[in-house]
Amino acid sequence: QVQLVESGGGLVQAGGSLRLSCAASGRTSSTYDMAWFRQAPGKEREFVAVMAWSGGSTYSESVKGRFTISRDNAKNTVFLQMSSLKPEDTAVYYCAAKRGIATIFRGRAAYDYWGQGTQVTVSS
16 A cells, blocks of 8 residues: 655745655655646546656646656655646646556546645745
8 A cells, every 4th residue: 555645735926836746655666656736626536746756757738847846765755846837727736646557547537546635825
């Protein structure tokens, strides 16, 4: 089992920045893919970014160029640096993990472990 705990959410003005953290514990491994998803009110949970165990990463089109995912394997932590935030980025942000394989997955069904989420609110 892997436990994930997100932190770093909050209220920020449009154009501002936030850094989310996700600390993993339990049966953690550097060979897990670590991802961020988000869910806005009334909408489905959507993919934001993933960093594979191999170090490769991919982003949704809506955040590409504004968000950066990174990880510190020594600390079992993954980060999401969010810049140039927009009101439409307002959502609960979730960290997710799965065992890494050759293919990087964006679908939430592929991920086995989830955190409880952290709220990000961007005011206009």
